[in-house]
Amino acid sequence: MLDNPTLWSILSVAFGAAPQKPNGRVIHIFLERSQTTPLIVHMRLPSTLPSRKIIRHPAFQALIRDAPRWKMLRLIGDPRILRKDHPMRAVESLPKLEVLSLENMESETVTDFQVIPMPNLCRLIVITPRERIAVQSNFPWTQLTSMRLHGLHNVPSLVQLCPNLIELGLILSSELGEALPNHPVVIRHKRMRLLSLWFVKDPNMPKVKKKLLDMLEFPFDYFCCPVL
Known part of the structure; x- marks a missing residue:
């Protein structure tokens, strides 16, 4: 063996x-x-x-x-x-x-x-609870089909950089809600099929989730919101 x-x-x-x-x-x-x-x-x-x-x-x-x-x-x-x-x-x-x-x-x-x-x-x-990743680089975003993020990231901008993304997983927090853009923006993604959200019990989570979902539009087949 x-x-x-x-x-x-x-x-x-x-x-x-x-x-x-x-x-x-x-x-x-x-x-x-x-x-x-x-x-x-x-x-x-x-x-x-x-x-x-x-x-x-x-x-x-x-x-x-x-x-x-x-x-x-x-x-x-x-x-x-x-x-x-x-x-x-x-x-x-x-x-x-x-x-x-x-x-x-x-x-x-x-x-x-x-x-x-x-x-x-x-x-x-990317697991950086108190930081965010920048987007100005030669990082191979277009190759990505799966991404999981935990941190203060500009999620709509990152999704827009990944045209071949199929699966996106996010760990939600009150801080993430504050980091998301306040101006109206809708990212229409043609390929993404699965959005998974993880979050703790927090009175602010419904607002954070709504703010995020209002920014993303995609033909998902399955939507999951497990609770940590």
């Missing part, structure tokens, strides 16, 4: 101040035993850690050698490795990446800079 490459294809790595963590040898064993299986990588990169230390770390070097195999990347903290113009750029491209999850970004958002090529990216997850 342990010789099944799929069992070794999920890696979780947290870089920190301690030089011995993560263990480069352990990462190498996982990569070797996963053979050619597509990888799911969970990586924590604190913005306080210098890029030089990260790039020289044996665990990071082992991971980026197999970056062409990354199928999903969950990036917690600083998204600097996605920068196309980063002076110490280590990853040239992510040719097989399909899912990108960005959580609790500590410095700049991924769309504030030129990103490396990700030709197969189709699903984006």
